Each structure stands twice: as structure tokens, then as C-alpha cells.
Amino acid sequence: MRxxxxxxxxxxxxxxxxxxxxxxxxxxxxxxxxxxxxTMSFGLMRGRKEGLLVGFFCGFMVDCFISxxxxxxxxxxxxxxxxxGFFHKNYMIEDVLLPLIVIIIDxxxxxxxxxxxxxxxxxxxxxxxYFLNIMLxxxxxxxxxxxxxxxxxxxxxxxxxxxxxxxxxx
Amino acid sequence: xxxxxxxxISPKYLLLALTIICVILMIVSFFAGEKVAFIKKYTNSIITxxxxxxxxxxxxxxxxxxxxxxxxxxxxxxxxxxxxxxxxKEQITIYQNKLAxxxxxxxxxxxxxxxxxxxxxxAHVFAKxxxxxxxxxxxxxxxxxxxxxxxxxxxxxxxxxxxxxxxDDYSKVRAVIDDNSNISAKIxxxxxxCTIEGNLNTYQNGVLVVxxxxxxxxxxxxxxxxxxxxxxxxxxxxxxxxxxxxxxxTNNLTITATITPAVDFNNISxxxxxxxxxxxxx
Numbered sequence: 001m002r003x004x005x006x007x008x009x010x011x012x013x014x015x016x017x018x019x020x021x022x023x024x025x026x027x028x029x030x031x032x033x034x035x036x037x038x039t040m041s042f043g044l045m046r047g048r049k050e051g052l053l054v055g056f057f058c059g060f061m062v063d064c065f066i067s068x069x070x071x072x073x074x075x076x077x078x079x080x081x082x083x084x085g086f087f088h089k090n091y092m093i094e095d096v097l098l099p100l101i102v103i104i105i106d107x108x109x110x111x112x113x114x115x116x117x118x119x120x121x122x123x124x125x126x127x128x129x130y131f132l133n134i135m136l137x138x139x140x141x142x143x144x145x146x147x148x149x150x151x152x153x154x155x156x157x158x159x160x161x162x163x164x165x166x167x168x169x170x
Numbered sequence: 171x172x173x174x175x176x177x178x179i180s181p182k183y184l185l186l187a188l189t190i191i192c193v194i195l196m197i198v199s200f201f202a203g204e205k206v207a208f209i210k211k212y213t214n215s216i217i218t219x220x221x222x223x224x225x226x227x228x229x230x231x232x233x234x235x236x237x238x239x240x241x242x243x244x245x246x247x248x249x250x251x252x253x254x255x256x257x258x259k260e261q262i263t264i265y266q267n268k269l270a271x272x273x274x275x276x277x278x279x280x281x282x283x284x285x286x287x288x289x290x291x292x293a294h295v296f297a298k299x300x301x302x303x304x305x306x307x308x309x310x311x312x313x314x315x316x317x318x319x320x321x322x323x324x325x326x327x328x329x330x331x332x333x334x335x336x337x338d339d340y341s342k343v344r345a346v347i348d349d350n351s352n353i354s355a356k357i358x359x360x361x362x363x364c365t366i367e368g369n370l371n372t373y374q375n376g377v378l379v380v381x382x383x384x385x386x387x388x389x390x391x392x393x394x395x396x397x398x399x400x401x402x403x404x405x406x407x408x409x410x411x412x413x414x415x416x417x418x419x420t421n422n423l424t425i426t427a428t429i430t431p432a433v434d435f436n437n438i439s440x441x442x443x444x445x446x447x448x449x450x451x452x
Contacts, residue, residue, distance in 0.1 A: 016217060019300040020224045029436070030302045048181035056188050064213040066299040066306055068334075070206050071196030075189065082185050114303055119370075122349065126371050133374045138302050 003160050007042070007054060010156070014038050015061045030134065032141045033107055034149070035062065039081040040103050041153040048085025055081025076113055080106050093154060096147065103146045104139050111135040211337055218296070218340050222310060225296040229439070288405060290324065290442040291315065296340075303370065305348035307331075309441060312339045316445050320403050324442040328432025329353075329397060329408040333443070346410060347373045347435055354401040355380070355410055358394040362387030366395065366410055366429070373435075377414055377428040385425055389413060395429050405448055 014034040022031045035058040043051020058081075059074035067073055084102060091098070115130055124130070199206045293309040311317050313336050321333045323343050331351070335342040344351055351368035357380075364383045372379055380395060393413045397404040411429035419426055 012217065012220065015300065016220045016224055016297075019297040020221050021228055031298075031300060033301070035300070049179075049184060052181060052185055052188065061213070061217070062300055064210045065217070065297075066301065066304055069196055069199040069203070070209065071192045071199065074195070075192040078185070078188055078192070082181065085181065111302075114301065118303060119349065124349070124369070124371065129371050129374070133371070134302050 002163055006156065006160060008057070010038060011035070011054065011057050011061065015058070015065075019065065030137045030141060032145050033110065033138065034145070035059075035077065036080065036106055036110060037103060037142065037146050037149050038153070039077055040084050040099065040106055040146075041150055042157075043081045043084030044087055044091050044099055044102065045154065045157045046085075047088040048082050051081030051085040052078055053081075055079070072117060076110060080110060093158075096150070099146060099150050100143055104143050107139040107142045108135055111138060210335075214337065214340070218308070221297045221308070225294075288444040288446050290444055292440060292442055294440055295438050303349075305331075305345040305351075305368070305370070305373075305435070306334075307343050307345065307438065309341055309343055309443070310339065311443065312337045312341050314338050317341050317443060318447070320448070322403075322405055322408060322444045324408065324444065325433045325438055325440075327409055329404065329410050330433045330435075330438065330441055332403060343441075345435060346433075347378060347431065353404060353410065354398045355395050356398040357383065357387065357389050357413065358396055360388045360393070362389060363398055363400070364395070364427075372428065376430060378411060378431055380413070380427040380429055381424070383425040383427060385418065385423055387425065389416060389425070389427070391416065401448075403448060405444060405446070 014037075018031060018034045022029075022034075039051060039055040039058050042054045055077035056074055059077035062073040062077070063070045084106065087098065087102060111134065115127070115135070119130065120127075195206065291311065293311040293315075295307050296310050297308040299306040309323070317333060317336050319333055319336045321336075321341075322329065323331045323333065329346055331343045331345040331348070333341045334344045346353060346366065346368055347370070348368045349370050351366075353366040354363070355366050356363050362383050364380045367379045367381060369379050383389065391413050395410045395413060397406055397408045397410060399406040409432045411431040413427050414430045415428045417426050
């Protein structure tokens with residue numbers, strides 16, 4: 001229960017930050033994908049199931065807020081969370097390289113799929129321009145933030161785990 | 171792994187179930203958007219107050235930081251400007267005389283009709299879309315303040331966008347630079363009709379694309395592009411931008427031009443919304 005509340009809180013905070021602070025005064029700018037970091041972190045630390053659920057609700061927020069129809073972002077975040085869960089086997093607390101590599105791949109895959117759904121099918125063919133101007137900067141800034149935020153999530157996860165364990169011991 | 175307990179569901183089945191939910195939601199919202207609109211409404215009503223709060227904190231800190239930085243600059247500038255003002259005062263009187271003359275002449279030609287005055291209300295922008303791909307922003311006025319879907323949103327003197335979704339206390343605005351935006355417009359002195367397409371890719375270079383201009387139209391760089399009278403959703407005569415570049419299409423029938431938008435989309439915090447409906451004006 002504590003975990004659910006904590007995760008819900010994190011999702012809401014991340015979403016509001018992503019939509020306000022990083023686009024402050026600027027309608028059209030590169031926004032780091034904080035929700036993707038959240039999905040990736042919990043997928044990696046807790047396995048497929050939690051990655052899946054966190055991704056689902058992150059996508060739900062994005063869908064409610066920007067996309068005209070409900071669903072596409074939900075599916076996207078969810079799948080990414082699920083796939084990241086497979087790396088749970090290789091997860092180690094001190095390891096920073098794995099989440100970094102995973103988030104870069106995640107972000108590029110995520111943006112590439114968004115490009116295909118919303119732009120390529122909309123007759124915007126200049127992939128190289130979109131790649132250089134949007135996907136690459138976003139992947140960079142997201143991965144930079146990952147280094148900082150991931151550590152925080154590790155701490156949160158450790159705290160939650162200890163509480164869970166404490167409860168079971170009782 | 172911790173799925174061995176009996177009450178846990180296998181992630182595979184969970185994935186399947188949630189995927190089905192997503193697909194159903196997509197289909198339902200695609201064919202009957204109103205049926206799922208309530209989900210958006212309730213979720214957003216939780217999120218928007220938080221966003222507005224964070225935005226206020228952002229504006230506050232931003233203004234404080236700016237203040238500190240600007241005090242020194244402003245002192246220097248103030249001295250310089252005071253000297254300039256004396257010069258301008260003289261010019262103002264000259265212009266005032268000219269303005270009076272202009273107004274007289276306009277009255278004579280009845281030109282005022284082509285620049286109708288619209289009723290406007292101001293609103294704050296409090297959030298933008300959370301990806302790098304779209305140009306959508308949220309304003310803090312909704313149906314309770316007389317907003318409606320299709321209301322034109324202005325910023326400074328230019329057209330900024332159009333309201334595409336309207337809720338009780340906030341509305342969603344699609345900027346003219348968004349990839350899905352398409353506006354019927356005309357180029358000012360020559361009255362040539364055209365369509366303005368938002369394009370994320372060209373906006374990276376600071377321009378929008380104007381298509382379908384007749385090849386015989388006499389247009390030059392710097393011409394003003396305004397919304398046209400034939401547009402169903404936009405009021406006529408709102409400035410969108412100024413022509414930056416003209417190229418002839420390969421079909422030799424139309425011209426494509428690029429325009430610099432009149433609104434600075436990198437710095438939008440307050441906007442004006444036209445509260446008149448298009449049909450009522452006509």
C-alpha cells in the first residue's frame with residue numbers, strides 16, 4: 001500500500017514537473033522525458049510487473065493531457081516498462097552504466113515510435129532533421145538527468161523495501 | 171523474482187490485459203471521443219491545480235532572479251533612456267498630429283470596418299505538453315469564463331492558436347506552429363489566399379510554411395499574412411506572420427512561402443482570447 005501511494009505520488013510529481021518547469025515560457029522546446037526515467041527505473045529495479053504498471057499510469061497521464069485519443073502513449077510507456085523489466089536480472093544497486101544505456105535506447109525508441117505514429121504517417125519524411133533536432137537532444141538531456149534522478153529512485157526503492165521487510169517480519 | 175506468491179498475477183497476463191484495455195480505449199476514443207472525455211476531465215482536474223501551483227512558483231522565482239540580474243543593467247539603461255526621451259517627446263507631438271490626420275482620413279474612407287475590434291479576455295499559460303513533439307499549451311480559463319472550443323487565442327499582436335478542448339476552469343490550446351495546425355489565410359496587400367501549415371521541422375528554423383498561393387499573386391518578402399475571411403474557425407484579419415522567403419512550386423501553378431510568426435513562441439506567458447464567435451461577427 002505504501003508502495004502504491006509512493007509511486008502514484010512520484011508519477012504525479014514527475015508529470016507536473018515535465019509539463020511545467022521544463023517548458024517554462026517555451027511552448028516548443030526539448031523536454032526531458034522524466035516519466036520515461038521513472039518507468040525505466042522501476043522496471044529495472046523491480047521487474048516486469050512494476051515497470052508495466054508504472055508505465056501504464058505514466059502513459060495514462062500523458063494521454064489524458066496531450067493526446068486527442070486515449071491509449072497510444074499508455075501502450076508505449078507500458079511496453080517500455082515491460083521490456084525494461086527483463087533487465088531486472090542484471091540489476092545491481094551500484095551500477096549506473098546499465099540504466100544509462102537502457103534509458104538512451106528507451107528514449108530513442110520511444111521518440112522514434114512517436115515520430116512514426118504522429119509524423120511519418122502524416123507525410124513528414126525528413127527523419128534526419130527530426131532525429132538531429134529532437135530525438136538526439138532529448139535522449140542526451142534525459143540521460144543526463146537519469147544519472148541524478150536514478151540514484152534518488154534507488155534510495156526510494158531501498159526505503160520501501162525495508163519497510164516491506166519490516167512488515168513481513170512482524 | 172517475487173511473483174511466486176499465489177495472489178500475484180504473472181506479468182505476461184497483466185501485459186495482455188492492459189494492452190487490451192489500451193486498444194479498447196483507443197478504439198472507443200477514436201470513434202466516440204465524448205464517451206471517454208470524462209476520464210480526461212477527472213484526471214486533469216486533479217493535475218491542473220498542481221500544475222498551476224508549480225507554474226506560479228516558477229514565475230515567482232523567475233521574476234526574482236530576473237530582478238537581481240536586471241537592477242544594474244536597468245540603472246545604466248535608465249540614464250541613457252532619459253536622455254533619449256527628451257528627443258522622443260518632440261516626435262510624439264508630431265506623430266499625434268499625424269495620427270489625428272490619419273483618423274480623419276480613415277473615417278473618410280470607412281476603413282475601420284476592415285479592422286473589426288473583438289472582445290478579448292486575458293489568461294495565463296500554466297502548462298505545455300509533456301513531450302518534445304507537440305505545441306500544445308494550457309490556459310487557466312475555461313467554460314466558466316466564457317471560453318469555447320474554437321476560440322482564437324492571441325499573443326501580443328499575433329495569432330497564437332485555437333482552443334481545441336475546453337473544460338470548466340482551463341482549456342487546451344493548439345499553437346499555430348503545431349504540426350496538425352492548418353489555417354486559411356491571405357497575404358495582405360495583394361489579398362492572395364493561402365493556407366498556413368504548422369510544421370515542427372520548419373519551426374526549428376523559426377518559420378512556418380504557407381502553401382497554395384496563386385502564382386500570379388504579387389507578393390514580396392515582408393508582406394503581412396493575416397487570417398482570411400473564408401476561414402470557418404478564425405476571425406479575419408488576425409496577423410499570423412510576415413513572409414520571409416518565396417519559392418515557386420514545381421507544378422508552376424502555385425507558390426510556397428515561409429513566414430516568420432508574429433508571436434514569439436519561446437516566451438508565452440499571457441495570452442488574449444477572443445470571446446466572439448466567428449458566426450456572430452459575420
